[in-house]
Amino acid sequence: MSALLSVDQLQSGYEGVAILNGIDLHVDRGETVAVVGANGAGKTTLIRTLGGLLKPRAGSILFDAKEMAGSASDRVCEAGLAHVPEGRQLFATLSVEDNLRLGGHLNRSRARMVRNLTRVYDIFPRLGERRRQQAGSLSGGEQQMVAIGRALMAEPILMMLDEPSLGLSPIMVATLFDVIGQLNRDGISILLVEQNVAESLAVAARGYVLENGEVVLAGTSAALLGDDRVRRAYLGL
Ligand SMILES: Nc1ncnc2c1ncn2[C@@H]1O[C@H](COP(=O)(O)OP(=O)(O)OP(=O)(O)O)[C@@H](O)[C@H]1O
Ligand SMILES: [Mg+2]
Structure with missing residues (x-):
């Protein structure tokens, strides 16, 4: 193989x-x-x-x-092939959800965007609770979750x-x-x-x-x- x-x-x-x-x-x-x-x-x-x-x-x-x-x-x-960059590289003044949506910008349909957001919030319930909060106001660990969630929005294989x-x-x-x-x-x-x-x-x-x-x-x-x-x-x- x-x-x-x-x-x-x-x-x-x-x-x-x-x-x-x-x-x-x-x-x-x-x-x-x-x-x-x-x-x-x-x-x-x-x-x-x-x-x-x-x-x-x-x-x-x-x-x-x-x-x-x-x-x-x-x-x-x-x-x-998705990339979670060193130092997270979030848009600090955008909301958690808008940061996640940026990771899904290649998604072809609204339905897929919604399905992927739901999946990210299932994996990281904390992000669901904070979806409207500015990403820059989160703790370091929560920001790392956003960075991983953003990569998941692109439906990676690796x-x-x-x-x-x-x-x-x-x-x-x-x-x-x-x-x-x-x-x-x-x-x-x-x-x-x-x-x-x-x-x-x-x-x-x-x-x-x-x-x-x-x-x-x-x-x-x-x-x-x-x-x-x-x-x-x-x-x-
Ligand atoms: N933009 C750049 N221009 C020139 N040299 C660079 C640039 N970015 C990194 N380097 C150099 O490339 C080498 C490797 O850096 P790199 O960032 O890939 O290492 P790293 O293993 O990720 O280190 P760290 O654990 O500190 O993140 C270093 O010598 C660094 O100084
Ligand atoms: Mg490095």
């Missing part, structure tokens, strides 16, 4: 600066896969390139049997989350990882990018360790959690 997402020798960066130096990774249908790495390793550059916000210099991004390298973000999203746990309390982090597990059981494949190595490998089946724009280690979560280099560099053991 071919992978749902297959990234081959991906190179990307910013004007004149190479950041990703040939990344290979894959996500199978139904999997949760983690990409972990320290500050500046290139995790956000990777997610932004996969999401169509940065154009790769070379390499291939095969998603659901279609080549996505160089495609614009709307097209990537329409193909079923959801990429960039450091969703950043800045959240330990209880909120636990809730968030529970939600990610639930989304995966509901059939959404997950690519989770995190500095929070122990928690993200606990929810993922497999992981990749990114350093200086390269994959330096890959394996099952159990193997990575047991690896001496991972334990020393990322788990403080």
Whole structure:
């Protein structure tokens, strides 16, 4: 069976600066896969390139049997690859519901928009209670729920989350990882990018360790959690 997402020798960066130096990774249908790495390793550059916000210099991004390298973000999203960006990136002065609706702007019908809103409020009842409130007035954890809800509005096959746990309390982090597990059981494949190595490998089946724009280690979560280099560099053991 071919992978749902297959990234081959991906190179990307910013004007004149190479950041990703040939990344290979894959996500199978139904999997949760983690990409972990320290500050500046290139995790956000990777997610932004996969999401169509940065154009790769070379390499291939095969998603659901279609080549996505160089495609614009709307097209990537329409193909079923949704992006929950680092730092949430909500419109602070818009209501929760208007932020969610923006995630569904590619939906073809009003009925679909309503059905997807209902689904998001089923998953996050708190957002239903606060649908008319300005997004910027919510707690960090609630804002992360809005960012995930907005991605769900596009009916993704695969959801990429960039450091969703950043800045959240330990209880909120636990809730968030529970939600990610639930989304995966509901059939959404997950690519989770995190500095929070122990928690993200606990929810993922497999992981990749990114350093200086390269994959330096890959394996099952159990193997990575047991690896001496991972334990020393990322788990403080
Ligand atoms: N807009 C930009 N222009 C030039 N260089 C950038 C830009 N954004 C990021 N970089 C550089 O690219 C490298 C990788 O950054 P990136 O944001 O992808 O790392 P990250 O793994 O997501 O880090 P963090 O854990 O801090 O979010 C860093 O050296 C960073 O300084
Ligand atoms: Mg980042």
